[in-house]
Amino acid sequence: MDPASLTKLLSPEGWALLNALPPYDEAQAMVLATRLRAEGVDPDLAAAVLTQSRLRAKARTKLGSFADGMLFTSDGVEQATRLVVAGLHARRYLAAGVTKVADLTSGVGADALAFAGVGLDVLATDIDEMTAAMATVNLRAFPEAEVRHTDGLDVDLVAEGVDGVYADPARRTRGGKRIFDPSAYAPPLDAVWALRDQVPALGIKVGPGIPHHGLPDDAEVQWVSVDGDVVEAGLWFGPLAPDGPGRSAHVLRTTAQGTASRTLRARETDGTGGAELVPEVGAVGGYLYEPDGAVVRAGLVAHAAAELGGRLVDRTIAYVTTDAPAAAPSSGVAPIATGFRVLDVLPFNLKKLKAYLRERGVGRLTVKKRGTAVTPEQLRSQLALKGDAAATLVLTRIAGRQHVLVVEPLGDRG
Template identity: 80%
Template sequence: MDVASLTKLLSPEGWALLNALPPYDESRAMALATRLRSEGVDPDLAAAALTQSRLRAKAAAKLGPFAEGMLFTPHGLEQATRLVVAAVHARRYLSAGVGKVADLTCGLGADALAFAGVGLDVLAVDVDEATAALATVNLRAFPEAEVRHTDGLTLDLVAEGVDGLYADPARRTRGGKRVFDPAAYAPPLDAVWALRDQVPALGIKVGPGIPHQGLPADAETQWVSVDGDVVEAGLWFGPLAPEGPGRSALLLQTQDDGHQAASSRVLHGRPGDDQVPDVGPVGSYLYEPDGAVIRAGLVAPAAAELGGRLVDRTIAYVTTDSPAPAPPSGTAPLATGYRVLDVMPFGLKKLKAYLRERDVGRVTIKKRGTAVTPEQLRAQLSLRGDAEATLVLTRVAGRQHVLVVDPLPR
């Protein structure tokens, strides 16, 4: 959003128009735009208001009811932290005894909102003028938060009284392409890492695809999943990493509204603690570890906790001979479980006959460690029937197999 559009939206007329719009409905957006023009609403203002209405509707999945009073850009919303995760970030700083957090790349202010919401003083800065202006609007209800248009790396942290730092470097180009090289983040990751010499309580949000190689040895690197979807990784230094350096996985299961955690679980690994999991035949049950567990490289401790073994040394599927213990109340499960019904070497002709004999007309296909494309396989199976089946395509002891499974209740 450019400054001119923002100025129009923030006028009394613009703000009233935006907040008077009906809930966003894609099928009615064109008709609504036509009506606004016929009523004499400035075309640029109408377009800006409708765009914000659409973005607010989309943002509700991340930010819940807060989205109704906020302003967004498509790129800013893409990078914004989910409310349920931002709340976890805020608790880290609170538990570490931090009093004032500088959010060096505040974007639209989602994390700064969570910091202020738990009572922390917040200095939120962004190098982009329009983004800083949007953050000012979004944080207007929090007197604890000050927003500035400046480069966060130029702050005099001592003079500002900052004892905690947070950064979420941009990981996309201006054209929207993802950036995977941490040196190409904006600002570069190395420049942010260096700030821990001034303020040890430093947290950095990074993409979940960040490679293990080159991670700072003095950080806790934590991968986070929400309802099974891996959403981010974070680097936490000093007092923000009370368990010490290493890799961890945070699993969050949300309540029905999707914005508060109903259960959670943290699995930790220690530097040099490279467990070698057992490998063995497929048992009566199959477990697929949460994606954050896999990204963190913690399949071995997960397998040990599930009481199982891997079906192949290179594949993140765990098998057991009896059901894994249910997690305690309030604890998110480490894995999704399945009862194993059949196991067979992969062969198209044999699989087609197997499904035809069982009147299977619909299949869910999961895969790991195989080049088979589920969509292509589904077409080749020529399914007809009323029954359903779940197929897992994977390697077992180095050979391609099909496991026919039945999902266990969550």
């Protein structure tokens, strides 16, 4: 969107038109565009409101109804923090006694909204002029939040009275290609890390695929998942890491009562002095557990096994097995693993597996895998099954050899 189109969008006519549009429907977008043109709506304004309607609909999965009053860029929707996770960030700063947060890469302002929403003063900056303008609109309800079009690294944090810093460096090129080298982030990760010498309460959102090697020793690195999707890793320094440096996983699950959560850390009593715990490995028992992706990313599978009272099926595979079902988590506590009852364990043999499933009338398969090159699509094609029954298969290694586990879901456990 260019500045002229944004000006038209923010006019009383443009804003009213945007907010009067029906819920976005891709199938009806062309019909709606034609209708707006027939009604004499300025073509640039029509294009702007339709684009914003589409982006709001996309952002709603992250920001809920808040998206309906916001403006977005395509990149802004992609990088925006989910509202439930932004709330976690804001509560960290609040609990640390921070009063003014500098959001150095605010984007369209999702995290800044959460900071302001818990009563923190906010200085939000973005290097892109249009993005900063949209963030200003999105933060209009919070007079204590200021947005500036500037490079956040140029801000004199001490002079501004900032006692907490947050950054979410861009991890994609302008063409949308993912950047894996932290030194190529915008701004570079090292440059943001260095700010903790000025403001100890520093938080940085990074991609969940960031390697463990090279992470700063003085940070708590927390991987966060929402309903099974690992959405970020956060680097938290100083008072934002009250439990000290190390790795942790925070699991969030949507329930009928709201949001359940659970944090798993290396246990201080495990005798290792850190996040490394040597797991027990043994035979497949009556139950199989798949640790949440945040637990796996954090390298805490062995800790999950200890919590579940189980062992690994293979030292290199993130599956936990137990002889009895693990206790279900209490209300409001998210499970750290998904549980299955083990019905059968078979060495991997395509011909025998096909015969096994056909004998049982299986025509519908759910296939899960770890530690095997076989893809679910390839396996379904090779089996060519017909029948009314359904089955769940787990393809994995057991003691270094390929196996198939026939399982049925228990529901959330752990």
